[in-house]
Amino acid sequence: MMHEHIEALRQRFLHSGDDADLPIVDAHHHFWDLERNYHPWLRDVPRIPFRYGDYEAICHDFLPDDYFARAGNHRIVKTVMMEGEWDPRDPTGEARWATALHQRTGLPSAMAAQIWLDRDDVTDVLAAYRDLPLVRSVRHKPATVPRAAHRRDFSAPGSMRSEGWRRGYALLEASGLMFELQAPWWHFEEAAELARDFPRTRIVVNHTGLPADRSDEALAAWRRALDALARHPNVWLKISGIGEQGAAWSVARNGPVVRDAIACFGTARCLFASNFPVDSLVVTLDDLFTGFKTIVAGCTREERLALFYDNACALYRI
Structure with a gap:
């Protein structure tokens, strides 16, 4: 019944073009x-350095009821939960917990x-995930450095060019799992090598490549990195995580980045x-999705449906 309801909503949006009908x-x-x-x-405690600054406000429980209390009138019908840096001594524990949460609530x-x-x-971890069908991808944040310290031959231990890291990455193809890449854009030459060398493993870039520096020079370099x-x-892009420390999220500041x-x-x-809840430090959930809708209002209905619903369903098989 849920599938039939969502498909009816999808068809209603294609007919009406009304954002109130847009499934997300x-x-x-x-x-x-x-x-x-x-x-x-x-x-x-003490808390770690963080790109949005003080994050004490998100250091509390965040569960499905908390999410939907913030969602306004947006038609959020499915979700993909990202690992939240659970205790690394128990790498599969979060997936087991999320599976139980899904069984109780339907989400993620x-x-x-x-x-x-x-x-x-x-x-062993990849083998465990074969028994947890909720898992569609994995994330390991590779070693990175600030832009000023980065060199084109960067290959530090734990980086995308290090031998041990690539040996593990090579196992993803047989597992059928995608790779979630969270790294700043100046490391994308390394990511392109992964995409080239392992063409049957999908890479999903997190947080739009982290374009935190909004200077003209930095944004031009970020665009070149995305283009390459x-x-x-086999590379896809999540448009998310584009807030700025100390600045309220706005269509004016983020519209050009999204486009x-x-x-x-x-x-x-x-x-x-x-x-969310990380980006609640810079924007409400209601305003965020309203902002995304505003930014792409000039796209066709089919394109908007792809960006908000169809692409994620296809990519994550949901």
């Missing part, structure tokens, strides 16, 4: 229960799970996501 898959968000589970960055609809590609347990990575057809990202990857390989 939130392709990147978190759930966590800090009373029961250990996420070191959310539980331990799919998830990206924790992995450590250069650890000895990588084969987009040449590889440039879509120009690079096309409406067939981009998908919108909230990064």
Whole structure:
């Protein structure tokens, strides 16, 4: 019945073009229960340095009821939960917890799970995920450096060019899992090498490549990096996580970023996501999806449906 309801909503949007009818898959968000589970960055003090600054406001439970209390009137019908840096001593624990949450509440609809590609347990972790069908992809944030310190031959331990990391990455094809890449855009030459060398493994770029520096020079370089990575057809782009420390999220500031990202990857390989509750530090969930809708209002109905719903459903098989 749920599938029939969503398909009716989808067809109604295609007929009406009314954003009130637009079904949404939130392709990147978190759930966590800090009373029961250990996420070191959310539980331990002192807090770690963070790109949005002080994040004390998100260091509390965030579960499906908390999510929908913030969603306004948006038709969010499915979600993809991203790993939330759960205790690395138990890399599969979060996926098991999310599976139980899905069984109780129906959410998340799919998830990206924790992995450590250069650890000895990588084969065992991938084997465990075969028994957890909610898991569609995995994330291991590779080693990165600030832009000023980056060199084109960067290959530090734990980076996308390091031998152990690539050895683990090579196992993803046989597992059938995608890879979620969270790295700043100046590391995208390394990501392009992965896409080239492992063409049957899909890469899903998180947070639009993290264009935090909004200077003209930095944005031009970010666009060039996106363009180069987009040449590889096995790479997709999540438009999310584009807030700025100390600045309220706005269509005026983020509209050009979103439109440039879509120009690079096309409406067939981009998908919108909230990064909640993390991005609640810079925007409400209601205003975020309203802003995304405003930014792409000039797209066709089919393109808008792809960005908000169809692409995520296809990519995450939900």
